Amino acid sequence: MENRQLRNIGIIAHVDAGKTTTTERILFYTGERYRVGDVNDGDTAMDFDPQERARGITINSAATTVFWRDHQINLIDTPGHIDFNIEVNRSLRVLDGAVVVFDGVAGVEPQTETNWRLADQYHVPRLAFINKLDRVGADFLRVVAMLRERLAVTPLVLQLPIGSEQDFRGVVDLVSMKALVWPSSEAGVRYEVADVPLNMAEQVEHYRRQLIELAVEQDDALLAAYLEGTIPTVAQLQAAIRHGALAGRFVPVLAGSAFRNKGIEPLLDAVNAYLPSPTDRINQVDDHILLADPTAPLAALAFKVTTDDHGALTFLRIYRGQIQVGETVLNAATGQRERIARVYEMHADKKQERSIAQAGAIVAVTGLKSTTTGDTLTALDHPIVLERIIVPDPVIDVALEPTTQEEMQTLHKGLHALLQEDPSLHLRTDAESGQMILSGMGELQLDVTLEKLRSRYRVAVRVGSPQVAYRETITKTVQVTHLHKKQSGGPGQFAEVRLQLEPLSRGSGIVFESKITGGAIPREFIPGVEAGIRRAAENGHVGGFQTVDMKVTLLDGTFHERDSSAMAFELAAAAALREGLTKAAPVVLEPMMHVEVVTPSEYLGACIGDLNRRRGQIHDQLMRHNASVIEALVPLKEMFGYIGHLRALTAGRGNFSMQFEQYQPVAEHRVAEIVHA
Secondary structure, three states, rough: OOHHHHHEEEEEEEOOOOOOHHHHHHHHHHOOOOOOOOOOOOOOOOOOOHHHHHOOOOOOOOOEEEEEEOOOEEEEEEOOHHHHHHHHHHHHHOEEEEEEEEOOOOOHHHHHHHHHHHHHHHOOOOEEEEEEOOOOOOOOHHHHHHHHHHHHOOEOOEEEOOHHHHHOOEEEEOOOEEEEEEOOOOOOOOEEEEEOHHHHHHHHHHHHHHHHHHHHHHOOOHHHHHHOOOOOHHHHHHHHHHHHHOOOOEEEEEEEEEEOOOOOHHHHHHHHHHOOOOOOOOEEEEOEOOOOOOOOOOOEEEEEEEEOEEEEEEEEEEEEEEEEEEEEEOOOOOOEEEOOOOOEEEEEOOEEEEEEEEOOOOOEOOOOOOOOOOOEEEEOOOOOOOOOOOOOOOEEEEEEOOOOOHHHHHHHHHHHHHHHHHHHOOOOOOOOOOEEEEEEHHHEEEEEEEHHHHHHHOOOOOOOOOOEEOEEEEEEEEHHHHHHHHOEEEEEEEEEEEEEEEEEEOOEEEEEEEOOOOOOOHHHHHHHHHHHHHHHHHHOOOOOEEEEEEEEEEEEEEOOOOOOOHHHHHHHHHHHHHHHHHHHHEEEEEEEEEEEEEEEEHHHHHHHHHHHHHEEEEEEEEEOEEEEEEEEEEEHHHHHOHHHHHHHHOOOEEEEEEEEEEEEEOOHHHEEEEEEE
């Protein structure tokens, strides 16, 4: 199949927007499955992990391949829950396009906004599919307005719903100007093509005119003809819409109800018509432009690793060249050679073996020993490094220990494998207690990880209560000089460094720069300085929390011809940083969560009062159909166990979602309480 008939797309959404249901209907209508899977019944093809089926949520992104009207669609279904956002992140990094599913009642929800920003970051063209239009309170045009207001995009309405709520039965296609009506909600029933309903004529004319005016702006000749009175043909409109969608000038919007089997076939047609093929996407690395050319030297990105009893399965997006079974490739990130043992085309949890895979493909391979998420695989003689996948910092910790000492080795093996699979998990050993500390993005993610340890690796672990992952930072610029000198038997140690510490904006991490000139410190010792700084930053000054958002500049230093070494400079830099932190007015930072609470209006006051008591900052109050929506920024520490409290406040009718927003300084009077907790 030619690359121009290939689509690599993802399905992304807020939790419960109907993303997995939409994916299951796609599998059914493309003939990949002969019966429809249901999330509630636990028999979906894409949520095949036992925990996914037990919890009724997507935890792991899953890849499959379907065919629709002479096009191959490689499809990745991603999680909607914020704790598993790394899955969305790394999927968007390698996809060419995406279908974003919106709840027709709730509209643009917090996790959708986060996913939308990620798609912006990776320049991924999107279609918007407004789902659940059969639900009470669904409002297609209100969601379209929310796309414009909350996501700052230009929505291009391609369809208008026929009927609403329980009477939703089809859509008007504004490109072809035909009504597509589903006679029933049974799976597999084809839509019937009819004339536009007379009672919709005025609304259809309004949105059809908007569509044409936006579309013809993408083509000068088409625009000139339109201004002279010539209406574009369907083919001309489709070409113009495709051009504008790929350029990100607007987002085509479609309507449907996946659960009621309405809107899936037109959605698949839109994927073929308006989302990019690999040849439409140009990837630039430094001065190299990567075209999807199977005859060029290999360039592929490892975007996911899973492990089982048979070893590691590494998922690759091939940007250029091809991969063959038995071939030796270069991991350009580590410099190590790797051998491809097997190549698979994935169908959820089923594998179809291939002898070769070419540019544009998404495949899984075995045999890689040292390749991790974000590494680049290339031809041996053409090394380049693709942009790595950005991994968010964890915000919550739990302490772990095996129930018996004999299980320690199995625990370490299991944790190592799980950290390979999920790079948003971090593991460290607490310097004071000696306990292992597992860090992640939320309670659910850590709970799922611990369940995998128990079920997959048969390790019984004792787990501490979840703790907030506090951070430290500095608030003023200082300079500090430290001399490390040791002369007590054996070779001596000598290193002197002068460092400057200055605060950076939130999310900057630790930035190191060397301004050494004239050989004041030999070049081979400078990596030791950086290593010492990063090691010392792991344990800050105020409460021993990791120090972040700081630039450290190596300004000057001295060395000894015989007694200096990289280790001596590492020790000197670590001591200098610890001293500098005491002088740079350090503060403690805590993770703040963007919280959205949905409650019946009669409980609005009680919910706001409760969030205020939790040190929440109320940002907005909205109405969503007949429910009140509160948006607030609340410290993570105050949100533990919140769902039970909210349900008690609202007679079981309230719900909420939250996601990490940013780190903020802790009020001075609370620092002692945190440090001594």
